Amino acid sequence: MGYIYFPQFKRGRKGIKIHPGLTILEHIRKANIEIDAECGGIGKCGKCVVRIEKGQENLNPPTILEKNFPLTEKERLACQARVIKDKEDIIVYIKSFGKYEILKYGLEREIPLSPVFQREGGKVVKDGEEIDDYRGKIYGLAIDVGTTTVVFDLVDLEKGDVLATVAKTNPQISYGNDVISRIEYILVDKENHRYLNEEEKKLRIRQLQKVVIDMINTSLNEISERMGEDISQYIYDVVVVGNPTMRNLFFGIDVSSLGIIPFEPIHKESIIRKPEEIGLKINKKGQIYGVSLIGGHA
Ligand code: FES
Known part of the structure; x- marks a missing residue:
């Protein structure tokens, strides 16, 4: 049945x-x-x-x-x-x-809690190595960067509880409704009917990356205000998923190949970055992990 x-x-x-x-x-x-x-x-x-x-x-x-x-x-x-x-x-x-409707919840199944960042006595450890003093909480973010909507959960990595869920319109929408128009934005100067040079492309990639990161940082500030303390210090682990254009723009990677035959991303493998590399305001000892891609536009 x-x-x-x-x-x-x-x-x-x-x-x-x-x-x-x-x-x-x-x-x-x-x-x-x-x-x-x-x-x-x-x-x-x-x-x-x-x-x-x-x-x-x-x-x-x-x-x-x-x-x-x-x-x-x-x-x-x-x-x-x-x-x-x-x-x-x-x-x-x-x-x-x-x-x-904006999907904030998925089908849930029981998953054993096994975070990369854990508490050992008075320390936070990663892969058995001490990385920070334990301040009473270890949090993580699970971010789904959609073309239309960005949804993320703030998760207590010690208990497995979801403490807050945020769903907001992807601010990149003002640069184009869909992935193709955003790829076009980083490739073409439409007003002057010309292709952008490499430096100009980099600036536009950074611009699209920044609007999403800023939106998440603002949302974290709002959660901190609601909770009455700065939660960013507790956030060590961030996992990001998205279609190839959204995921790679999140990490500031060139997505122009996705607008040209055979429409493949230049970077499909998983990614690990430090918070300061992309400007996400979490604990400086933390990491941001981008899940690997399975192909172009998939
Ligand atoms: S087409 Fe009207 S209810 Fe289905």
Whole structure:
């Protein structure tokens, strides 16, 4: 028996049992999740669009009514997508009012706590080596740099608790809505119809990197104010994920190759940087780790 999950919503993260024969819309209603279904589920309004992230094979093929709407490969109308098999789980994202909600939470699973930075007596150690005095807390950041949204968790690395979650619009959006327009920004001087030279490119890469780092630093200050103490001193470990353009811009790496055939990043391997190298205001003894990439635009 499979389950259907709606990870954008607290109520949907545990999942509900699949009921073969019911539509996705009926499952959404069973889970008490709100969705815009203006026509009441007769396939006329096109408002109940969902993205099927996993389990498309459990559904009926798209209906004639769905062909009236510009749906992408993974999208269906919730009122037309009927579950015909219950063997495998289905993961569904709801597109409401023309805009996906910012995803702050994912499917959670139990992971043994094994941080790189740990306490040993009165010291903070990394790989068995003392790096700092223990000040009562060891925190980490888990950052997802999305093209549209930057989301990060502040995590207590001793207890595994998530202390705060921040989700803000990626400020690079004012330089272009998508990755291609941001790559174009670092390649081309549009006003003067010319390609930028290497120095000019570096400045623009730094500019795009800085707006994101500044936004995270500002958010950390806001959390410090709320908590009544400077939390940056406790943050030792930062893990960053993102698509190749977002991840490499975060680390100030040239992404122009991603705009040119064969669209491959110049740096795919994992990255470790010191805080001062990218300007992130965390403990100076800490590190920033960028997870490796699997390919261009992936
Ligand atoms: S509820 Fe209107 S098309 Fe599905």
